[in-house]
Amino acid sequence: PAQYTRLLGPGAVRAVTDLAVAETPGVTVLSREGWLEDWTSSPLTAGLRTLMVVSQVALALLAVVALVLTVVATARDRRRTLHVLRTLGLDPGTARRLSAGEVLPLTVAALLAGSAIGFVVPWLLLSALGLTALTGEPDGTHVAFTWQPVAIAVGALLAGLWVAVEIEARTRRDDDLAVGIREAER
Incomplete structure (x- = not known):
């Protein structure tokens, strides 16, 4: 059976070299x-990293x-509100910005809640998963926070906001204002 000796610390590699441990038979x-x-x-x-990237893209698309x-x-x-405002002179570009501004607080709340969950859950599960044995860290495993997942989430939510506002604007483009105002009065 193989026997292992672990040398830790900043001088471990130099000590192994100085003592010529590598030249010892066996x-x-x-x-x-x-x-x-x-x-x-x-x-x-490599497969786990690929799976992580695929899951990030899938979650971004779901968002x-x-x-x-x-x-x-x-x-x-x-x-209804935009029909009334259009009769008062609201242009389509301002209508898009108004729609985006109305949905933006929901988007920011989703980003903050998702980020909080993404940062807190790994921290809570750190000791339960036993990652120190897997990673071989001498000081124990620590959660490393990076900006890339947050950037992906921000990009996905901004793209989703743009797509949603465009879809809404295109469905509203050919609306009859008179019919819209009559419906708004009900």
Whole structure:
């Protein structure tokens, strides 16, 4: 059976070199950097990274669909108001900005809630998942917060907002204002 000795610390690599441990028969020296390189280049890790990217794209698309459906579901109330405002001289560009401004607080709330969940859940599950054994960290595993997932979420929500406002504007383009105002009076 193989026996392992772990040397940790900033001088571990130098100590192994100075003591010529690697030249001892039956001894294989593997540095943390070497182990990490082997681990990150393995097919399992590459597959997990690909799966993570695919899931991020899928979740971003689901966020766009949810936002578009929310805007479409609430479009009827906005349509009445915009019909009245169009008779008072509201141009289509301002109508789009007004629709976007009305949905923007919902979008920001979704972004903040989703980000809070995304940052808190990994932190809560850190010790329960036992990631220290998997990563080989001598100090224990820590959650690393990066800006990329938040940037993806912001981009997806802005794209969803733009798509939703465009869909709403295009469905409203050929509306008869007189019919719209009569419906608004009811």
